Amino acid sequence: MGTGANMAHRYGKRYLYKGDVLGNINYDAPDVPIQLANEAQGIPWLVRWVEKGVTLILLCGCANYDTCHRKVIYDNVKAVLGDRLLEYALGQRVMTPNGAGVIDASVPLHVQVMRNRYAVMLDVWNPTRYYSLDQLEPYNSSQPTLLDTHEHLHEYAARR
Numbered sequence: 416m417g418t419g420a421n422m423a424h425r426y427g428k429r430y431l432y433k434g435d436v437l438g439n440i441n442y443d444a445p446d447v448p449i450q451l452a453n454e455a456q457g458i459p460w461l462v463r464w465v466e467k468g469v470t471l472i473l474l475c476g477c478a479n480y481d482t483c484h485r486k487v488i489y490d491n492v493k494a495v496l497g498d499r500l501l502e503y504a505l506g507q508r509v510m511t512p513n514g515a516g517v518i519d520a521s522v523p524l525h526v527q528v529m530r531n532r533y534a535v536m537l538d539v540w541n542p543t544r545y546y547s548l549d550q551l552e553p554y555n556s557s558q559p560t561l562l563d564t565h566e567h568l569h570e571y572a573a574r575r
């Protein structure tokens with residue numbers, strides 16, 4: 416992962432900075448619940464993209480997905496779209512940060528969906544077996560759009 420400027424350069428129009436709408440305004444106060452900067456605008460905006468069939472990958476600087484506002488964003492979108500939101504299928508070919516593989520068919524799908532992470536059998540062995548949704552993309556997806564929801568970038572850019 417790089418800085419916003421790097422990512423914009425690397426992915427061009429497929430990279431969108433949305434931290435001003437989808438960032439967590441309480442990011443510097445870990446004891447305060449996550450609150451998206453503009454949920455009323457941001458979630459419907461995301462839903463429209465997903466309904467058009469665009470693959471969106473939410474980006475942030477956090478290592479832990481479970482405490483990141485990306486999970487809040489995902490849960491909100493899921494609440495609107497329900498079954499229409501893409502989930503991975505057993506045996507489906509996917510790309511992970513550690514290379515390509517398939518969703519492990521020996522773990523029931525509902526367990527993987529409920530845990531919000533998928534077991535992946537990689538083509539090239541790697542000790543990391545589990546991946547969250549934001550770490551996966553359909554292998555054949557030609558042009559996923561990278562949505563940067565990292566709330567610090569705005570400040571960073573403003574300071575420079």
Ligand SMILES: [Zn+2]
Nearest residue numbers: 475477483484
């Ligand atoms: Zn985060």
